[in-house]
Amino acid sequence: MRILVSHVNYPAQFRRLIFHWSQSGHDVVFIARQSEWHSPSPKGFRVYFYENTRSSNTISLHPYLNRFESAILEGQSVFRIARQLRDSNWIPDIVISHLGFGNGLFLSDCFPHARRIGYAEWFYNSYNSDVDFLSSEVVSDDHRLKLRCWNSEILLEMSTLDYLIVPTCWQKSQFPSIYHNQISVINDGLNLPLLSNIKHANSVDFNFLPNDPNLEVLTFVSRCFEEYRGFPQAIRTISALQKLRPNLHVIIVGEDGAAYGHPRSDGVPWSVWAIKTLNLDPLRTHWLGLVQENVYLQVLSVSDVHFYLTVPFILSWSLLESMAVGCSIVASSTPPVMEFLEDGLSALLVDFFDVDAQVQAINTLLSNRKLASRYADAAMNRAEALSFDKATESWDTLLNA
Incomplete structure (x- = not known):
């Protein structure tokens, strides 16, 4: 054909x-x-x-x-x-x-x-x-x-x-x-054999993370730092958490720009604004920029809590991939997220604009690893329905109709 x-x-x-x-x-x-x-x-x-x-x-x-x-x-x-x-x-x-x-x-x-x-x-x-x-x-x-x-x-x-x-x-x-x-x-589909084994790969080499049994890692992934993906709220939440949790390191993947919506009205990139305004700890805030897939997956593999925000718009692949990897997730209670995650069962969902609620939710999962693990398992089970094999089967059926 x-x-x-x-x-x-x-x-x-x-x-x-x-x-x-x-x-x-x-x-x-x-x-x-x-x-x-x-x-x-x-x-x-x-x-x-x-x-x-x-x-x-x-x-x-x-x-x-x-x-x-x-x-x-x-x-x-x-x-x-x-x-x-x-x-x-x-x-x-x-x-x-x-x-x-x-x-x-x-x-x-x-x-x-x-x-x-x-x-x-x-x-x-x-x-x-x-x-x-x-x-x-x-x-x-x-x-x-x-x-x-x-x-x-x-x-x-x-x-x-x-x-x-x-x-x-x-x-x-x-x-x-x-x-x-x-x-x-028809969902785009996930490479489940790869994603579901990432946390067991043992090939992570992030020398910026300390070898500390009390280490906590929060991850945030967004192609562009922009309002559509909640960057202004997320970085405020991160700043507040660093003051509360001295062992918390934050890994941020992405770059300044506006894939959707508009940049800041004053022209200042969001990361520049954040560094100048929010007193982030430079030793515990790791800006990786855009990274290749293998590095991105390593980021998810070391995550204790993955943080995701979006307006009611197109859902990022990264949320579904973090589910398949087995991350514990705090995300916005917006419709695209709520199609795949349920608050209190597979994640903690919070108001997109409420920084205090976001801080509290992430604190809860970092402080209660058993609860975080339960949510991660439930999210991972939900992701099993989104395999690429199922997606290709649906597409192939359509092609041969």
């Missing part, structure tokens, strides 16, 4: 799927604009990269349409590569695209007889979602209208699909109910 996959980033959510399909004997082609910094080399499949001929003309265009024009330009660039494939007699049986940037907008026009599968992460809403969560102010009329227009490229591409996949029920709930019967939930 010939399978065409498109995402603006290579390999993104298809990292393991494309290797699985190529190893299963399928002829796989991936079209992307750019590689992720940790992307694997293609093996058994081809990757084509495109460039957009220009960017959206924000001067002469209505501001609500900037994103839509960018999507059209993205779609045209992908179409040109798809047309080259078609002209060389490479015709896919199945076309899979990530919705939201426009890269898949015109693939059905190039390959009208291919079955179309879409993978979506988000549908924008003005209420009870990420947009109205961080501020007590009512979302402005202008912003609400702009968000509605942002969904236009998603809806346009949905009209070309045979199937639409989302990774969580929470993300499905963001789409209008009229489409729910057309949307299937």
